[in-house]
Amino acid sequence: MPPRRPQLAGCAWLLALVPLTALADAVPEVTVDAAKQEYRRIHVDVRHAAGPETTAYEVWFSDRPFRSTPDAELHSTVLIGDVSGLARTAPAFDTQDCWSGGLPIHRNADDLPVVARDAGAWSCSLSGMTPGADQWIAVVPVGANGRSTASFEPVMARTDVADERTPEPDTLHITVTLAAVVLAAVALLSYLRFRDVRGGRAGTRHAYVYVAPALIGLTALTFYPIAYGVWLAFTDASQSHLGQENWNGIGNFVTVAASPGILRVGAFTMIWTFTNVAAHVGIGLLLAYTLTRPGIRGSTLYRTVLLLPWAIPGYISVLAWNGMLQPDGLLNAILGTAIDFTATPNAARASVILVNIWLGIPFMMMALSGALQGIPTDMFEAAELEGASRWDQFVRLTLPNLKGTLVPISLLGFIWTFNTFNTIYLMTRGNPYVGFGEPGATDTLITYVFSVAFDYGQYGVAAAWSVALFLLLVGISYVYVKRSGVMELAR
Incomplete structure (x- = not known):
């Protein structure tokens, strides 16, 4: 029987070609889109x-052409993994602008792009x-x-x-208007x-000299920007x-009314505002009432300690809380867990609300402490003689x-909280992602307007949002003051 070595040799060559063929099939297909x-x-x-x-x-x-990576420079990395819990967001730094499935690519907590293993295609x-x-x-x-x-x-x-x-904008009309x-x-x-001179009030000459700088400054730096913003709308x-x-009429306001997610972000704005104000006033009043009671030792020390969240710059406090709420932060180290408190919509909303409550309590406490100290004590002494309990005295x-004091300070707190920007922006930037083109899960109307203006560059639409929100706050304030009867009380 003739030897069969040639056939074995042929099989060996086929076996050797199998991995090479598999490797060749695994070469990524890269195409360049010149139109983009x-x-x-x-x-x-x-x-x-x-x-x-x-x-x-x-x-x-x-x-230059290269056959091995040491001869080239690494530009970026796209990870492969599970994307079910990741959001599709734009990169924090404009270096890895990538897409998959026609949408911005998923990104992990380190802002690195992640593509699903079965995606099959992506672009950058x-x-x-x-x-x-x-x-x-x-x-x-x-690997x-x-x-x-x-x-x-x-x-x-x-x-x-x-x-x-972009050519330098023509600002002549702005300069002329400002002048x-x-x-x-x-x-x-x-x-x-x-x-005044005609009326014989010559002694007021110096008054106008003193008032002129403030009035001119307010006119140029406050009144004119407000009027210009209304015009941009x-x-x-x-x-x-x-x-x-160019003049657009009410087109921007129509865009505002038809914005995607407007009802959701409006509802969260109201929840955010009312929850914070209620907690600020309630807890602040409780602390103020407790610390102004006679017989409390060390009340000055307690006030000083409780005032620290207000004394520390807000952005420092927010960044500190953001670090403590990370999976490897202080809170998880104490609990022995690795929870990302800003990963899911509800957890992120609760986190930003709690942090803002912590920031706002000290001011309310100090303001109400001053008001409590101004209440005459003889009323309480008479009430005690009549046998009134502490709860009855309080109510x-x-x-x-x-x-x-409560009505105006609550109104100011409502306006401040409604317009709060730094807490949400520094903690979550409006994330987690909800839908393409929509506000994030923790966006309020204010942070969303910022995104419209400075992320999307739609200044006219953002100005329309600002006008609408201003009118909303004016309406709410009017109704609140009218129903509270604080103006009649002031008279």
Whole structure:
């Protein structure tokens, strides 16, 4: 029987080709979309079926062809993992702007892009590319050990898009208007001075000199910006043509009314505001009443300690709380857990509300302490002689005498809390993600207006939001003051 070694050799060659063929099939397909190139940006689309050993994609680039990663520079990394609990958000830094399924890519707590293992396709806009020069880009699948799990093939790309700088806006009309406003304030003061002279009140000459700087400053820095913001609400002002806006009528207000998620963010704004104000006033009144009772030792020390959250700059306090609420923060270290208190919508909402309550209690406590100390003590002495309990004294004497303070301070607290920005922005930036184009789970109307203006560049729409919110606060304040009867009490 003839030897069968040639057949065995052929089988060996086939077995040797199998892994090479599998490796070749695993090469990511990278295509460059020339139509989406921007200044210093190259848009790449990636198609690849990730194997079980692949844990991430590394994007490498160089100004010359390369066959190994040491000859190139790492641009960014896209992780592979479970995306069910991650939000689709824009990057904090404009270097890894990526998409999957036509939406912004999922991102983890470290702001790194994450794609599902079965996604099959994703795309990125790579920043920092040299304009007018050839670039070679490769997407390398890597495993947990950092080694590539498949071969790669760099593709050549380039961006020839020139830097398009927005021309300087025409601010002549703003300068002229501002000058006219200042001149109007000066003319008003001059006219009032003239009337005083005609009326024989010559001694008021220096009064107008003292008042003039404050009035001109208020007119230029407060009244004029408010009027300009109201005017912007009726224009199509945006980031691309600020200073060259056109009249838009009520179009921006129609956009406001039709904004996605407006009912949800409005409802959370009201929950946020009423919960905070109720807690600020309630807990602040309780602490103030307790510390003003006679016989309390160390009340001054207690007030000083309780005032610290108000004395410390708010952004420092919020950032400290944000760090303590992280999975590796102080609170989890005490509890022995690894809970992300801002990962889910309800947990994030509760976290920002509790932090803001902690920040606002000291002010209410100090304001109400002063009001309590101003209540005559002889009423309470007479009530004790009549056998009234402390609760009866509080309800029938303390609260009625505090009405003149509680009503305005509650109204101010409502307005301040409604307009609060730093707590939510520094803790969650409005996240968690809810839906594309919608406000985040912890966004209030104020933080959402900030996003409309400075994330989307829609200044006209943001100005319309501001006007609408101003009118809303004026209406609520009027109804509150009218129903409380505080004006009649002041008379």
